[in-house]
Amino acid sequence: xxxxxxxxxxxxxxxxxxxxxxxxxxxxxxxxxxxxxxxxxxxxxxxxxxxxxxxxxxxxxxxxxxxxxxxxxxxxxxxxxxxxxxxxxxxxxxxxxxxxxxxxxxxxxxxxxxxxxxxxxxxxxxxxxxxxxxxxxxxxxxxxxxxxxxxxxxxxxxxxxxxxxxxxxxxxxxxxxxxxxxxxxxxxxxxxxxxxxxxxxxxxxxxxxxxxxxxxxxxxxxxxxxxxxxxxxxxxxxxxxxxxxxxxxxxxxxxxxxxxxxxxxxxxxxxxxxxxxxxxxxxxxxxxxxxxxxxxxxxxxxxxxxxxxxxxxxxxxxxxxxxxxxxxxxxxxxxxxxxxxxxxxxxxxxxxxxxxxxxxxxxxxxxxxxxxxxxxxxxxxx
Amino acid sequence: xxxxxxxxxxxxxxxxxxxxxxxxxxxxxxxxxxxxxxxxxxxxxxxxxxxxxxxxxxxxxxxxxxxxxxxxxxxxxxxxxxxxxxxxxxxxxxxxxxxxxxxxxxxxxxxxxxxxxxxxxxxxxxxxxxx
Numbered sequence: 001x002x003x004x005x006x007x008x009x010x011x012x013x014x015x016x017x018x019x020x021x022x023x024x025x026x027x028x029x030x031x032x033x034x035x036x037x038x039x040x041x042x043x044x045x046x047x048x049x050x051x052x053x054x055x056x057x058x059x060x061x062x063x064x065x066x067x068x069x070x071x072x073x074x075x076x077x078x079x080x081x082x083x084x085x086x087x088x089x090x091x092x093x094x095x096x097x098x099x100x101x102x103x104x105x106x107x108x109x110x111x112x113x114x115x116x117x118x119x120x121x122x123x124x125x126x127x128x129x130x131x132x133x134x135x136x137x138x139x140x141x142x143x144x145x146x147x148x149x150x151x152x153x154x155x156x157x158x159x160x161x162x163x164x165x166x167x168x169x170x171x172x173x174x175x176x177x178x179x180x181x182x183x184x185x186x187x188x189x190x191x192x193x194x195x196x197x198x199x200x201x202x203x204x205x206x207x208x209x210x211x212x213x214x215x216x217x218x219x220x221x222x223x224x225x226x227x228x229x230x231x232x233x234x235x236x237x238x239x240x241x242x243x244x245x246x247x248x249x250x251x252x253x254x255x256x257x258x259x260x261x262x263x264x265x266x267x268x269x270x271x272x273x274x275x276x277x278x279x280x281x282x283x284x285x286x287x288x289x290x291x292x293x294x295x296x297x298x299x300x301x302x303x304x305x306x307x308x309x310x311x312x313x314x315x316x317x318x319x320x321x322x323x324x325x326x327x328x329x330x331x332x333x334x335x336x337x338x339x340x341x342x343x344x345x346x347x348x349x350x351x352x353x354x355x356x357x358x359x360x361x362x363x364x365x366x367x368x369x370x371x372x373x374x375x376x377x378x379x380x381x382x
Numbered sequence: 383x384x385x386x387x388x389x390x391x392x393x394x395x396x397x398x399x400x401x402x403x404x405x406x407x408x409x410x411x412x413x414x415x416x417x418x419x420x421x422x423x424x425x426x427x428x429x430x431x432x433x434x435x436x437x438x439x440x441x442x443x444x445x446x447x448x449x450x451x452x453x454x455x456x457x458x459x460x461x462x463x464x465x466x467x468x469x470x471x472x473x474x475x476x477x478x479x480x481x482x483x484x485x486x487x488x489x490x491x492x493x494x495x496x497x498x499x500x501x502x503x504x505x506x507x508x509x510x511x512x513x
Contacts, residue, residue, distance in 0.1 A: 163396055163399075166396075166399065166496075166497060167396060167398035167399060167402075170398065170399065170402040171398070171402070174402065174405070179405070179406075179409070193397075193398050193401075197398065326395055326418070326419065326441075326442070
């Protein structure tokens with residue numbers, strides 16, 4: 001239950017007490033709101049008194065009579081606008097003066113309540129105003145949060161892009177100044193590390209492309225029957241040069257539900273990321289097992305490896321952007337820290353979840369669960 | 383530099399940056415204990431007393447450097463600490479040790495931008511060690 005403050009500025013005591021009585025036990029509810037709204041009524045007899053209360057109490061809604069003993073209602077309205085207060089203003093007027101209406105409207109009054117009003121009229125107006133105020137605030141909040149998230153993403157990204165450049169620059173300077181002597185052999189590890197950093201930077205850039213490719217709304221025209229079996233074999237082929245190098249053995253088990261209604265690009269991203277991780281973080285000679293299965297309600301994709309695994313602490317940050325597990329075992333494995341965050345985003349687009357179970361030095365199992373109902377719904381919209 | 387060899391505890395999670403800085407400091411005559419994480423640095427602090435420490439800010443967590451500054455100062459209040467980070471250059475956020483309020487919660491003696499030239503780092507270390 002949330003409460004909004006309403007300030008009634010009117011020189012007629014009857015109007016003020018009337019508003020307080022009518023709205024005292026009134027509450028507004030609406031499906032998109034998290035909670036019901038109730039009202040706390042504040043009263044002022046003059047514009048001057050009103051301004052004082054506004055500054056002190058910061059009401060959410062202002063019910064303003066124009067004809068007041070001292071300064072006029074529209075002047076109070078002007079004050080609120082000038083101060084840029086987040087208050088919705090409605091005028092209560094006993095007679096329709098076009099002049100006042102135009103002026104008030106220009107100053108941002110969003111509603112006019114004719115005097116005398118019935119309890120129903122007042123309640124209807126307050127309901128409208130409450131919804132408007134709610135939407136305005138929620139939109140504002142979302143905009144601010146969006147900006148914050150973008151800023152964080154860009155600043156971390158710039159850090160991730162600069163770090164390899166700095167490292168490579170450092171090594172080049174060492175070579176340039178012949179800090180380790182004149183023989184090229186002395187610089188072998190510096191060159192090797194530079195090449196590794198370049199490689200990981202290339203990966204980051206490719207992941208970023210994936211990141212932008214994932215349109216965060218489903219595009220219906222791209223939806224089609226996607227063969228999970230084919231996706232699995234494609235992912236295996238893609239990673240095979242690396243897998244052969246590490247002597248990794250694949251086991252695939254397609255138990256059922258071979259096709260899914262989806263954007264193929266999305267499931268390529270999911271599959272490729274999980275399978276290439278299972279190879280990357282595996283031990284030489286290890287096994288990667290890919291299982292596709294379903295029950296009445298869900299598709300289940302799982303990819304397991306026999307690799308380095310991770311502990312509970314390391315698991316918590318796994319799906320966050322740019323988070324990478326840093327330890328001795330991962331030092332020479334290049335990665336952008338974006339792959340799994342992209343996978344999670346894509347899975348969530350299909351209202352699915354991704355889970356991980358892991359034992360250090362034994363391996364990890366990543367399981368993606370996609371509800372079938374969601375897939376059917378998308379299909380029905382076509 | 384005096385005949386005594388000074389020990390620098392150096393913590394940075396970028397192995398290449400760590401290698402490069404350690405390389406230059408060793409060349410300049412310091413003994414360097416180089417570690418890649420806050421956890422390793424804490425272990426070092428529990429076992430030995432360095433003459434000076436240079437910490438990166440963001441390692442396992444965003445504030446690893448601050449935590450290390452705090453822990454080192456609690457155990458060895460007299461050991462100077464340099465906090466080196468790329469944070470402000472890349473995010474546009476600024477903080478330093480200029481106000482008393484900053485010094486109260488960032489318990490470092492000096493705050494340096496990452497990517498400082500090796501000779502300058504050497505100079506700053508000498509200043510803090512008063513050598």
